[in-house]
Amino acid sequence: MKKIYLLAFLCAIVLASNAQTKPTKKDTTYNPAYNDTIRIGSILIIKKNKKAKGDTTIIIATNIKKTNPKVSTNYLIFDIGFANFNDKTNYSTAGGYVVNKPGAPAFNASDLKLKAGKSININIWLFMQKYALVKNNVSLIYGLGMELNNYSFRSPISFKENGILPYSAGQQTNAPFVFRDSISFSKNKLAADYLTVPLMLNFSTTKKTGKGNFSASFGISAGYLYSQRNKQISNERGKKRNKGEYDLERFKISYIGDIGLGPVSLYGSYSPKSIFERSLDIKPFNIGLRFSKW
16 A cells, blocks of 8 residues: 555656656666656656557666766776886985994995895885876876885895994994994895875877777876885894884875886886985886786
């Protein structure tokens, strides 16, 4: 009985809806045979008048969703490449950050030389979104992800957050420093991880994404350093993973870009400012491959 009352109530609403707006052809539920429609929230009620004796049919559509054709979202984009940096440090004025051993050659740029094949950059973009500006040929790309950099050193250097200075008679410091260590390491890395937001302008040759689509993007990214650590392996000390504050800048701004064909792109980034807050003038750059559906 309640269903009959509900149907009668809906019929009354439809019969009273002659002044409602007629659906357009852009509506996925449009049909020329429908004369009137009324929408109540996510419910669409349509009256269909047949020429024969004015029969009336009620059609109810729920959960009607419309997508924005200008917006495309890509989740879990993966980058893998090489990490390196351009060392512009003036070691004669590096200050107390660099600790030299008495009688040994002064600490210099060769002490920070990297193992190119073992210095890795991995980026995991939680999402990237593309907003079409000119059809789908020119778009704005933005997103959020994690930028993971591992710098593998050739020389046996160590980074310390604070503590007893080497080559001194128990002198302590509360400031971070780097020095030549007394042992050799089979693995010696400085890891710097950032939470990063990219912003790029994208140019594409075709309207549709996917296979055969050539594209290029250029822009900037802003990163926040959330983790820094010196990872070392040696026979004398075993495995060490020392987390600390090694005087790295908390924020990083980089120029970024990628160029590709289909789902694989060549990406690159360069920071015009040192990743160290004081003393060392180290400007990092990355290059590698990006895998996504764009």
